[in-house]
């Protein structure tokens with residue numbers, strides 16, 4: 001890994017932060033019997049902000065997120081930022097869940113934020129109508145969820161850059177959906193071992209979260225952590241009424257990123273954590289019965305139509321899909 005590569009990964013997350021910077025009762029009982037054994041999870045492509053990546057495309061998805069979702073038993077559809085609202089509505093009726101990945105963009109004014117908001121609103125309406133649709137936000141994706149729910153940007157400096165941490169789990173974590181299938185030894189390890197990779201400068205503090213009526217009523221806080229400046233930030237959230245989840249840390253890196261310059265947790269428990277969360281989210285996707293109009297349309301929409309680029313010599317990622 002070159003020094004440039006190291007910077008690319010770090011700067012990416014740094015800029016992200018400069019720009020603005022997860023109850024068991026579910027809304028719907030409908031579809032509870034039906035199970036979709038062939039889910040397709042959408043991953044919203046991220047805007048390239050790093051100079052070294054610009055020659056390859058305007059948007060990208062690190063392959064680690066794709067492998068993570070595939071490892072849970074789902075296929076992936078990359079969602080570009082160039083469609084019309086009507087086209088996004090159409091895509092929404094076909095996919096079974098959505099991921100907002102990390103990155104480095106403005107969470108209110110960028111194309112990324114604009115498209116995310118369209119899907120967020122569609123998902124609220126669908127879930128309200130008994131049409132189950134899960135959303136997961138990782139790192140900046142979780143920050144984005146807080147902006148969408150609060151209707152304002154509440155991020156402040158909660159720097160935890162290139163550090164693996166245990167989680168300070170709340171009581172609610174133990175009755176959460178996200179951690180429901182976790183063996184008790186892993187729950188214990190989660191609070192004692194550094195299993196979660198952090199690469200962020202901004203986040204929502206516990207105080208801000210608790211004082212914000214919208215965030216407080218929408219999400220249960222499942223964990224907190226302490227930043228380098230001693231601010232206690234919210235690190236894991238789960239929707240009370242909606243199947244929306246957020247982690248300020250990066251579960252995909254535990255199994256699918258290997259830069260030796262970055263503190264990616266690769267222990268047995270770190271790998272179990274990553275596996276169980278991927279399986280959990282994909283299983284949420286199995287509760288969605290959205291589908292493509294025909295097999296040809298489905299085939300042409302999937303990530304298999306794209307080839308990742310080897311990027312281990314100029315970024316902190318081994319492989320990246322560019323669009």
Ligand SMILES: *[C@@H]1O[C@H](CO)[C@@H](O)[C@H](O)[C@H]1NC(C)=O
Pocket residue numbers: 168224
């Ligand atoms: C965990 O977080 C709570 C606040 O939610 C705090 O009171 C407690 O001291 C923290 N525990 C550790 C070990 O940091």
Ligand SMILES: *[C@@H]1O[C@H](CO)[C@@H](O)[C@H](O)[C@H]1NC(C)=O
Pocket residue numbers: 157158159201228229
């Ligand atoms: C955030 O806080 C850390 C630790 O106190 C400090 O080193 C850093 O410069 C701060 N970053 C910003 C963007 O204010």
Ligand SMILES: *[C@@H]1O[C@H](CO)[C@@H](O)[C@H](O)[C@H]1NC(C)=O
Pocket residue numbers: 310313314
């Ligand atoms: C990275 O490696 C690829 C092939 O291994 C090579 O074509 C490319 O020029 C390298 N990029 C940099 C920035 O070194």
